[in-house]
Amino acid sequence: MGENKKILAFGASNSKESINRKLAKFTAERIDGVVVNLLDLNEFEMPIYGIDNENEFGIPKKAFEFKNHLKAADAIIISFAEHNGAYTSAYKNIFDWISRVENDVWGNKPMFLLATSPGGRGATTVLEIAFNKISIMNSNIICQFSLPSFGKNFSEDDGIIDVALMAVFEEQLNKFKEAIL
Numbered sequence: 001m002g003e004n005k006k007i008l009a010f011g012a013s014n015s016k017e018s019i020n021r022k023l024a025k026f027t028a029e030r031i032d033g034v035v036v037n038l039l040d041l042n043e044f045e046m047p048i049y050g051i052d053n054e055n056e057f058g059i060p061k062k063a064f065e066f067k068n069h070l071k072a073a074d075a076i077i078i079s080f081a082e083h084n085g086a087y088t089s090a091y092k093n094i095f096d097w098i099s100r101v102e103n104d105v106w107g108n109k110p111m112f113l114l115a116t117s118p119g120g121r122g123a124t125t126v127l128e129i130a131f132n133k134i135s136i137m138n139s140n141i142i143c144q145f146s147l148p149s150f151g152k153n154f155s156e157d158d159g160i161i162d163v164a165l166m167a168v169f170e171e172q173l174n175k176f177k178e179a180i181l
Contacts, residue, residue: 005180007031008073010039012091012130013081019150020079020123023116026159027077027169031177037069041090049096063097070098070107075180079114080130082123087130106138110179112172115146122148141179143172 009028011021021040028036046060047053070076081088087095099105113130115123124146135142145168147153153162160166 005034005074006037006072007034007075007077007180008037008039008069009077009079010041011079011081012041013088014041014045014090015081016042018081019116019118019154020081020114022156023114023147023150023154024077024079026154027079027112027114027173030159030173031180034074034180037073039066039069041094044094045090046093046097049093049100054100059097059100063094063101066094067098067101070105070109073107073109075110075112075176076106077112077114077176078130079116080123080126082115082117082126085125087126104137106134108138108140110141110143110176111138112143112145112176114144116150116154117148118150120148122146122150141175143176143179145169145172 007028009024011018011024013020025038044062044066046062113127115127117123127144127146131142131144147160147165153160153165155161160169
């Protein structure tokens with residue numbers, strides 16, 4: 001892969017110790033020869049999206065900044081946290097605002113959608129929601145992986161420690177790497 005390729009990665013959570021941010025970072029770091037831009041959603045806090053807010057105050061500067069990060073990337077990695085079976089409000093609010101900047105939210109770029117949670121389902125419900133929504137808006141390669149029981153299956157030093165899960169992860173990662181070559 002050329003050194004010019006840029007990967008945007010973030011955990012779709014505003015938790016300061018986000019396990020999804022850790023998984024997104026781990027994933028991005030497994031791709032050699034790329035420049036990684038790891039975002040923290042806390043840096044993009046904006047008023048709750050609503051047409052009244054937009055009409056009165058316009059689209060916040062931070063929405064344009066986030067959108068510029070997306071535009072500058074050659075590929076995108078998102079790891080979704082699950083709140084009550086859906087997106088976190090932090091992610092959903094950013095998504096709502098950036099969709100007002102431009103209808104083409106993702107720029108038809110290769111994406112690797114991840115999810116993890118402390119529980120045994122690994123946030124599969126939000127991953128399914130995200131894949132279904134994003135695949136309507138993006139016809140490029142969209143890879144997926146869910147890591148259940150984060151505390152048991154992930155180590156800060158070694159990454160994914162369950163051999164079977166690592167094999168599934170690597171298969172999806174290789175498809176993602178091929179898409180960004």
